[in-house]
Amino acid sequence: MAKGGVRSSLSTSKNECIELKGNNEQVLKIIESNKDAENFSIKRKVGKSILYLLLKLTSVKNIVMTAPIARTLPAKAIDAIRKTGVAVRITGMRKRGRKRKYGSSVLRAARRGKNLKRISNERNVPLRTLYHYRKLHKS
Numbered sequence: 001m002a003k004g005g006v007r008s009s010l011s012t013s014k015n016e017c018i019e020l021k022g023n024n025e026q027v028l029k030i031i032e033s034n035k036d037a038e039n040f041s042i043k044r045k046v047g048k049s050i051l052y053l054l055l056k057l058t059s060v061k062n063i064v065m066t067a068p069i070a071r072t073l074p075a076k077a078i079d080a081i082r083k084t085g086v087a088v089r090i091t092g093m094r095k096r097g098r099k100r101k102y103g104s105s106v107l108r109a110a111r112r113g114k115n116l117k118r119i120s121n122e123r124n125v126p127l128r129t130l131y132h133y134r135k136l137h138k139s
Contacts, residue, residue, distance in 0.1 A: 017041045017064065024050065031057055038062060045072045055084060066092040102129065110134045 020027050021043035038061040070090045110130045120127040
């Protein structure tokens with residue numbers, strides 16, 4: 001058994017997560033050999049036809065995939081999978097880049113249209129930063 005309770009290829013247990021990885025042939029073999037499995041983890045870019053076969057040939061209840069893999073699939077395909085009653089979980093979604101220097105309360109006050117000069121003086125935040133935040137978050 002692989003790390004984290006994930007078993008690849010020829011597993012028959014319903015509770016364990018089956019990894020779909022490899023080329024199309026290997027993925028199809030994994031799907032055909034695990035028809036009673038309920039949890040699948042997609043580890044590679046798959047097409048609509050493989051997703052269709054996954055839904056038709058198995059009793060899938062949960063699908064787990066990373067954010068980069070989810071971006072390769074059409075949003076309509078993911079919505080269609082969810083409409084069939086299958087739970088789709090996308091993991092690995094993290095914020096990137098530098099953290100904000102000032103808290104969300106400062107941003108909220110700037111967005112609400114409060115007097116920026118007053119916020120700047122009260123919270124010791126540069127006025128230019130507040131103008132920048134307000135411009136970015138105008139709605």
